Amino acid sequence: MSLKENSEAIFSESPGKIALRTLRKDKRSVISLSILGFIIAISLLAPVYAHFIAHTNPFNSSLDATTHVGGKVVPVLEASTTGLGLGVTPIGPTWNPTGYFLGADGQGRDVMARLLYGGRNTLLIGASAGIICIVLALLIGVIAGYRKGWIDSILSRLLDVIWAFPVYLLAISLSVVLLTSGLKLGFIHVGPGSFALPILIIGIVYIPYVARPIRAQVLSLREREFVRAAVGIGAKDSTIIFREILPNIIPSVLVFVPIIIALCMLTESALSFLSIGVQPPQASWGTIINDGLALLYTRPWVGIAPGLFIVLTAASLNLYGDAVRDALDPKTRSRGDA
């Protein structure tokens, strides 16, 4: 390393670079990112698993399918032997990755394959909803906070309207209405079964929780002297927003990203569990838990496995969010290692 590079490594680090370095050293971020990376990777590999390894279709019910267990051919669904003998008991976990690793659900579908496909949907919806939420919240928060006056009043009251309803109540009522009819807004057409519906609904219900703190921060930033100085040198509003205010907002927005994505994912699972989220035959972790509800006494893994995935994902997103927050704001850091 030359002397110049060396001196730059000691001095003149941007606040962003310092945060990144702190984050990289943080064990919490390493652990949570590994877990997340693993879950995302296996979810993305779902088609490979279902088609080439397990040879099952995760979406079609296969009531008369058979599989090999210990060299013997067994049916995937058997007539129930408990109680009144009604219904079926699916095969339990084989713990054999080449088929029915976690057993089958009530319609003879491979739970492991559905779990991986469901993971794709849950993660896709959670991440898209989270990002839509944060982008819209940033837009609303910055405009409301910077313009103040009547624009702020209108935007803030709009947020209050969303805020006034409990998140789940709002999400459930919107979903129930929109899932049956689809959404027609001018030239925008969203069909009843589309993923766009849960994405939009979940994204919108969380907007106030992000937009309000951003608005408050912009309100205080615009009174700061460096913003006044920018006005004083004759900068345009757009210049002030993009060059002075946004760079100071971004850190708190970054803290929101993992936490809001986790919340959106949980909401998606909840809606799907109530069968007003992802529609069959598509899977999501929530719908699989719903499938597993009927089998809870005989085949508990159908419900437990997606539950575990949800918990793991949400917990690591939150852990990562904590690590990001501590890296970006040295004042709240709990350990004094930097």
Place this chain on the structure above:
Amino acid sequence: MSDVILSIRGLAKNYELSGALARRKEVVHAVENVNLEIREGETLGIVGESGCGKSTLGRMIVRLEQPTAGEILFEGHDLAKEPKKKLRALRKRFQMIFQDPYAALNPRRQIGQIVEEPLRVHGVGKEERRAIAKDLLKRVGLDEGAYEKYPHEFSGGQRQRVVIARALALNPRLVVADEPVSALDVSIQAQVLNLFKDLQKELNLTYVFIAHDLGVVRHVSDRIAVMYLGKVVELAEADVLYESPAHPYSQALLSANPRMGADDKRERIILKGDIPNPINRPSGCAFNPRCPKAADICRTESPELMTIGTRQVACHFPTL
């Protein structure tokens, strides 16, 4: 005396306090009917207690605050009425230096970018910007390495130098400095004040220097305006004011300033009470409830700023 570059006429700023539950609108008269002329190349000091409107006055001069009434005449424009867009172009002629150098620099941008920003806003090319910024940093006494550093790597005094460099980037004629050294250590204050003086000589700058520290103001100012409750109560040459203050408020203010040496024979005048609420101004002379000389006329009639010799005083019983 040299030309007047800025003249303020009847300048006023009211803030309306109106809460949802307020029965009637209350108006704070932060600045009232201020008339001032600022001459090319001079430093006009503005002193007063906190809350007397001196910062509001300073912010109005550079139009970071919209005046309620009055004119600010600068280079043939009335800044008080100039529309936003035209004002932006005019802003390069007058700049403001802020009190708190920790708040006046965006923590997320490099010093070089901060100093170049005014040039960028006014469309100066990249190469030229860089050259001007580096020259300015050298001029305010920072070394060239500062260009790539971030504000958090500097002390208060160094940051204030950056703030000064930014204010000078556009080559302004008028600089309004709002308590530019009050946030700094006393040992650093003198360095920064000397920098102000040096730059004034080199660049022929005109300063409006707002402060509450009388020693600081005396050190830099040619003329001094004393403000009380939104009004200028006395305006005089710095030496004249310090040797023989005519307004009772100026006398009290100056007697509060500690002086070195045993030759200080002046008696300390201790004012009774607090500065009155600007919502509810006393009738007559605003200073009458605290004034040792107050008579009946002071409670009924507000004295106008009168020219007496080289100075201007707003008092019914000035000490001459």
